[in-house]
Amino acid sequence: MAEETKFEPKIVAFLCNWCTYAGADLAGTGRNQYQANVRVIKLPCTGGIDPLFLIKAFERGADGILVSGCHPGDCHYNSGNYHARRRWNVFRPLLEFCGINPERIQFSWISAAEGGKWVETINGVVDTVRALGPFEGYQKINTIGPDASSESSQT
Amino acid sequence: MGKKIGVFVCHCGTNISATVDVEKVAEETKKNNPGVSYTTTYKYMCSDPGQKLLRDKIKEEGLTGVVIAACSPKMHEHTFRNAAIKSGLNPYHVEISNIREQCSWVHPDKPVGTEKSTDLVRMMTEKVRKDKSLKPIKVHVTKRALIIGGGIAGIQAALDIADGGHEVIMVEREASIGGHMAQLSETFPTLDCSQCIMTPKMVEAAQHDNITMHTWSEIESITGYLGNFDVKIRKKARSVDLDLCTGCSSCWQVCPCKKIKSEFDMGLANRTAIYIPFPQAIPSKPVIDRENCILFKDARKKNIKPNDSKVCRKCIDACPIAPVKAIDYNQEDEIIDVKVGAIIVATGFRELEDGLYGEYGGGKYEDVITGMQFERLASASGPTDGKIKRPSDGKEPEIVVFIQCVGSRDPSKGCSYCSKTCCMYTAKHTMLYKHKVHHGHAFVFYIDIRCAGKGYEEFSQRAIEEEGATYLRGRVSRVYKKGDKLIVLGADTLTGSVVEIEADMVVLASAMKAQDDAEQFAQKLSIQYDKDKFFSEMHPKLKPVESSSAGIFLAGTCQGPKDIPETVAQAGAAASKVLALLSSDELEREPVVARVDRQLPPVFSTCIGCFYCQKVCPYSAIESEDIKARDGSVIKTVARVNEGLCQGCGLCAATCRSKSIELDGFNDEQIYAEINAVEFN
Numbered sequence: 090m091a092e093e094t095k096f097e098p099k100i101v102a103f104l105c106n107w108c109t110y111a112g113a114d115l116a117g118t119g120r121n122q123y124q125a126n127v128r129v130i131k132l133p134c135t136g137g138i139d140p141l142f143l144i145k146a147f148e149r150g151a152d153g154i155l156v157s158g159c160h161p162g163d164c165h166y167n168s169g170n171y172h173a174r175r176r177w178n179v180f181r182p183l184l185e186f187c188g189i190n191p192e193r194i195q196f197s198w199i200s201a202a203e204g205g206k207w208v209e210t211i212n213g214v215v216d217t218v219r220a221l222g223p224f225e226g227y228q229k230i231n232t233i234g235p236d237a238s239s240e241s242s243q244t
Numbered sequence: 245m246g247k248k249i250g251v252f253v254c255h256c257g258t259n260i261s262a263t264v265d266v267e268k269v270a271e272e273t274k275k276n277n278p279g280v281s282y283t284t285t286y287k288y289m290c291s292d293p294g295q296k297l298l299r300d301k302i303k304e305e306g307l308t309g310v311v312i313a314a315c316s317p318k319m320h321e322h323t324f325r326n327a328a329i330k331s332g333l334n335p336y337h338v339e340i341s342n343i344r345e346q347c348s349w350v351h352p353d354k355p356v357g358t359e360k361s362t363d364l365v366r367m368m369t370e371k372v373r374k375d376k377s378l379k380p381i382k383v384h385v386t387k388r389a390l391i392i393g394g395g396i397a398g399i400q401a402a403l404d405i406a407d408g409g410h411e412v413i414m415v416e417r418e419a420s421i422g423g424h425m426a427q428l429s430e431t432f433p434t435l436d437c438s439q440c441i442m443t444p445k446m447v448e449a450a451q452h453d454n455i456t457m458h459t460w461s462e463i464e465s466i467t468g469y470l471g472n473f474d475v476k477i478r479k480k481a482r483s484v485d486l487d488l489c490t491g492c493s494s495c496w497q498v499c500p501c502k503k504i505k506s507e508f509d510m511g512l513a514n515r516t517a518i519y520i521p522f523p524q525a526i527p528s529k530p531v532i533d534r535e536n537c538i539l540f541k542d543a544r545k546k547n548i549k550p551n552d553s554k555v556c557r558k559c560i561d562a563c564p565i566a567p568v569k570a571i572d573y574n575q576e577d578e579i580i581d582v583k584v585g586a587i588i589v590a591t592g593f594r595e596l597e598d599g600l601y602g603e604y605g606g607g608k609y610e611d612v613i614t615g616m617q618f619e620r621l622a623s624a625s626g627p628t629d630g631k632i633k634r635p636s637d638g639k640e641p642e643i644v645v646f647i648q649c650v651g652s653r654d655p656s657k658g659c660s661y662c663s664k665t666c667c668m669y670t671a672k673h674t675m676l677y678k679h680k681v682h683h684g685h686a687f688v689f690y691i692d693i694r695c696a697g698k699g700y701e702e703f704s705q706r707a708i709e710e711e712g713a714t715y716l717r718g719r720v721s722r723v724y725k726k727g728d729k730l731i732v733l734g735a736d737t738l739t740g741s742v743v744e745i746e747a748d749m750v751v752l753a754s755a756m757k758a759q760d761d762a763e764q765f766a767q768k769l770s771i772q773y774d775k776d777k778f779f780s781e782m783h784p785k786l787k788p789v790e791s792s793s794a795g796i797f798l799a800g801t802c803q804g805p806k807d808i809p810e811t812v813a814q815a816g817a818a819a820s821k822v823l824a825l826l827s828s829d830e831l832e833r834e835p836v837v838a839r840v841d842r843q844l845p846p847v848f849s850t851c852i853g854c855f856y857c858q859k860v861c862p863y864s865a866i867e868s869e870d871i872k873a874r875d876g877s878v879i880k881t882v883a884r885v886n887e888g889l890c891q892g893c894g895l896c897a898a899t900c901r902s903k904s905i906e907l908d909g910f911n912d913e914q915i916y917a918e919i920n921a922v923e924f925n
Contacts, residue, residue: 107792133894138255
């Protein structure tokens with residue numbers, strides 16, 4: 090029991106530069122506190138996210154992932170977020186097939202004006218993943234691929 | 245061989261150092277990252293000595309990569325990259341680790357913030373390791389500006405740019421330019437007549453050699469980028485040929501449809517179906533309101549061409565222009581293509597709709613009117629020639645109650661912001677009323693009186709002390725009708741009493757709202773907007789007139805509520821940005837663009853020519869290219885990115901099946917380096 094309460098999930102967030110990254114900045118400007126479990130990686134657009142980035146993050150020990158971009162219709166590049174959504178729809182069943190609970194990856198739209206929504210979303214993801222427990226499937230991922238040996242030396 | 249990376253951790257005064265142990269971050273970074281050869285902390289990295297420190301250390305330490313752990317890259321990425329250039333380092337080897345907005349300001353626990361900051365710095369250090377030198381891309385600049393909106397903001401910006409010697413295209417969706425300012429009676433704090441200062445500007449804009457005006461027109465689409473926008477303008481069918489028409493007024497004098505509410509007079513007067521919005525309209529030429537004209541109604545019903553309808557032809561018969569009449573019932577919308585280098589959005593606001601405050605009887609009782617309606621009543625060119633009369637029976641109101649903050653500062657009605665102008669215009673209204681109805685009495689219900697501006701406080705004090713308006717601090721709960729009076733029930737919170745006033749007229753200080761179609765319009769332009777649908781500036785303090793899209797600027801109330809002086813100032817600022825942009829023949833653009841793999845024979849390129857990238861590219865930036873042998877035979881057809889068109893979203897890179905496309909500045913190596921560095925605990 091004591092072990093479980095100690096578990097702090099590790100979340101990697103892939104954010105688009107124009108909406109969600111700016112929304113996260115706004116949460117900061119407004120001094121809206123949230124759980125510190127997230128590490129942000131900024132990209133120009135969620136449409137430019139290769140699903141392998143997400144797999145790689147799991148492999149590096151992430152317990153959960155957030156992908157967040159602009160609201161439908163608001164994409165700085167007109168349609169990037171639609172492609173991201175479509176790619177996610179295809180990717181999701183594959184995750185299940187690989188034995189990764191799709192709840193570990195969450196997808197959201199947060200605009201540059203929604204600092205509050207960023208806080209809610211991050212806290213939500215952290216809580217969800219905390220309830221799911223640590224992700225240990227990465228150890229299996231680890232045994233495949235060229236740099237498997239270097240990875241295992243670190244664990 | 246490896247990079248020599250320098251890490252500079254900023255205290256930001258105490259903004260960062262209060263909740264992040266910056267010294268520890270620097271120390272840990274140096275200890276655990278073999279490539280990091282130099283670390284330091286500094287009180288204000290963005291200050292002049294801070295930048296000097298960066299410049300000096302790049303030289304002294306021979307740094308080939310830099311991480312600045314400070315505020316958001318949106319604040320100072322540009323600043324630090326420029327500083328690097330001065331020391332001879334390619335700016336794209338400088339990355340910002342955001343430990344203020346996304347760490348110190350949101351995590352009050354110091355050990356937690358320190359740990360997260362150390363992680364964030366490590367991730368950026370790894371990215372910098374993979375950074376490559378990039379050269380800025382040069383793009384040609386079309387020396388012409390587009391102004392969207394013909395209100396005071398648009399007119400001011402157009403005049404400033406046109407005076408600077410550049411061509412301006414102005415698009416206004418109404419039949420005349422002028423916007424809201426043309427509707428106002430007198431303006432605070434000087435009480436000079438709005439028409440008297442506005443109409444000369446309208447004429448100046450219309451007659452300026454460098455300004456081309458398109459009224460009754462809307463933006464169909466905008467594509468392209470900074471310096472090279474392609475704009476399609478829809479000139480809506482006016483049914484009147486602007487070149488032929490002389491504005492003689494014969495047509496609208498004979499029009500039989502006389503009971504259409506005038507938009508310009510806020511519904512307080514009627515207009516005809518063929519009309520000019522107001523006497524000083526520019527162009528002073530009419531438009532046919534096709535919704536309400538009986539000829540067009542008949543044509544729609546019978547499904548025939550308007551010119552074939554015989555129901556009413558009074559206007560065309562009255563038109564003295566010969567041999568070809570200036571009225572053309574069959575005129576259709578026309579699409580015009582223009583190329584511009586910069587755009588100013590000045591689309592203005594709309595007044596809060598009637599009826600949102602049912603408890604005040606707005607939209608229900610004729611004598612409960614909005615602030616704009618009062619402007620029209622008080623205006624010398626208005627429906628009552630400037631006499632204050634009740635809309636219901638034309639009587640002079642002896643008691644008028646003004647209710648402030650109607651739709652402003654009221655989150656329960658979805659409007660949490662302050663509309664900024666209402667305190668002042670209500671003070672003005674009480675004065676105008678007292679000047680015209682000497683024995684009348686004005687009551688004002690307010691929450692706070694906010695009069696921050698030059699001469700504003702004095703103005704509102706004058707309304708209270710000299711003009712005798714009674715200000716009551718409190719909200720009104722209800723307005724209802726009793727006989728021909730309006731009973732206003734409110735509270736005076738200063739005396740703690742309930743107030744009941746028998747009023748003849750009630751004026752609501754209605755909020756300024758974003759235009760109804762602001763959201764769709766922002767999407768058309770790819771610019772950001774805030775929770776209230778006002779367009780967002782790039783930076784709230786340092787880039788107040790730039791939109792989130794390069795080359796598109798904001799002016800006036802489309803960005804947020806403001807008064808006339810502020811609007812004019814912002815329009816001038818936007819115009820100066822445009823003038824600076826148009827002053828050069830070529831611009832440098834961020835080199836964040838996609839690149840398709842090209843290499844030496846025998847591979848030439850790993851691209852397999854599937855052209856999925858072409859299908860997803862929002863900018864049609866992917867072209868096909870034949871790789872040819874010496875004899876001219878095609879070896880391979882591969883994709884190529886047009887750097888001028890590419891905006892750097894990375895869609896193609898993520899879509900590419902053979903991993904042949906990389907996005908400069910965010911390539912796979914860089915992103916994987918960041919992910920690999922996440923390494924929790």
